[in-house]
Amino acid sequence: MITVRGSAPVADVIASLTRDVADFPLPGIQFKDLTPLFANRAAMSAVIDALADVASGADLVAGIESRGSLVAAAIAARLGTGVLSIRKSGKLPPPVLSEDYDMEYGSDTLEIPADSLELRGRSVVLVDDVLATGGTIGAASRLLRRAGATVTAAAVVVELTALGGREAIAPLPVHSLCQF
Numbered sequence: 001m002i003t004v005r006g007s008a009p010v011a012d013v014i015a016s017l018t019r020d021v022a023d024f025p026l027p028g029i030q031f032k033d034l035t036p037l038f039a040n041r042a043a044m045s046a047v048i049d050a051l052a053d054v055a056s057g058a059d060l061v062a063g064i065e066s067r068g069s070l071v072a073a074a075i076a077a078r079l080g081t082g083v084l085s086i087r088k089s090g091k092l093p094p095p096v097l098s099e100d101y102d103m104e105y106g107s108d109t110l111e112i113p114a115d116s117l118e119l120r121g122r123s124v125v126l127v128d129d130v131l132a133t134g135g136t137i138g139a140a141s142r143l144l145r146r147a148g149a150t151v152t153a154a155a156v157v158v159e160l161t162a163l164g165g166r167e168a169i170a171p172l173p174v175h176s177l178c179q180f
């Protein structure tokens with residue numbers, strides 16, 4: 001069992017509790033499995049503290065299904081703000097707004113409710129577990145902007161810098177806690 005010391009920099013804590021899985025879900029993909037990180041009480045608390053600092057002041061924290069939503073809900077609870085889960089296609093009842101996108105290992109569609117949320121003029125921080133090519137956060141950001149929200153920043157636990165996600169979603173500011 002790995003013990004997380006309270007004084008360890010959060011990037012070191014994340015790196016020590018991230019499991020690299022080769023060739024998952026496709027050959028050639030190095031999957032960053034954050035399950036051990038999320039299951040560790042001290043590490044999860046440190047991650048949520050750091051991301052809550054980034055999201056502080058936002059009207060709403062929006063997380064991308066499914067791991068991003070898990071993190072976003074914890075941040076929203078810490079800040080006392082609302083949370084929105086941006087869903088994969090087919091999970092929400094109609095009417096929905098949809099955006100198709102390409103990501104590191106495939107293509108998918110993200111959706112939010114079309115008219116049951118009052119997003120116009122609200123500031124939103126987008127949350128996900130991993131930033132790879134930026135396709136996912138880019139699509140989520142387009143969806144929220146179509147609904148009238150102002151997306152102020154993206155906050156992620158892990159950034160895979162070689163995949164250029166930060167550049168792909170510029171000028172949206174990106175805050176990542178740990179870079180590989």
Ligand code: AMP
Pocket residue numbers: 029030031032033064067068102103104105128129130131132133134135136137160165
């Ligand atoms: P991308 O759109 O390419 O930035 O991919 C980011 C999304 O896909 C996030 O929701 C991640 O959960 C997932 N993802 C992409 N690549 C990886 C990876 N190497 N390890 C873990 N998750 C990944």
